[in-house]
Amino acid sequence: MRIIGSDPVLAVHDLDVSAAWYRDVLECECDDVDPGNWRFCRAGGVTFMLGRCPDVPAAGELGDHSYVAYLRV
Numbered sequence: 461m462r463i464i465g466s467d468p469v470l471a472v473h474d475l476d477v478s479a480a481w482y483r484d485v486l487e488c489e490c491d492d493v494d495p496g497n498w499r500f501c502r503a504g505g506v507t508f509m510l511g512r513c514p515d516v517p518a519a520g521e522l523g524d525h526s527y528v529a530y531l532r533v
Contacts, residue, residue, distance in 0.1 A: 465505035468529055471513035475499050478510050486533070506531065 472478040479499045482488040488501035488508065501508045 465507070467507045467509055469509045469511060471516050471519075472510050473512075473514050473518065475510060475512045482508055482510070 470478075475496070475498075479490045479501055482501035482503075483490050486501075486503050488503040490499055490501040492498075493500050497512050499510045501510060
C-alpha cells in the first residue's frame with residue numbers, strides 16, 4: 461500500500477489569517493469551501509482542512525502532544 465496524500469483537519473481561530481499563512485509560507489492554493497467556516501489549502505498531495513473554531517484553545521496552549529503532525533518540506 462502506498463500513501464499518496466494527507467488531509468489534516470485543523471481548528472483555527474481566524475480563517476483569513478490562517479489561510480494567508482498557508483498560502484504565503486507553504487504556497488498552498490486555498491478554496492473557500494464553506495465561507496466563514498471551512499477553507500481547504502492544498503500543496504502537493506496534502507490538503508490542510510482549516511475549520512473555524514474561535515472558542516477552542518490554541519494548539520500551543522493545550523500542553524498535550526497527542527495532536528502533533530510533522531510535514532517535511
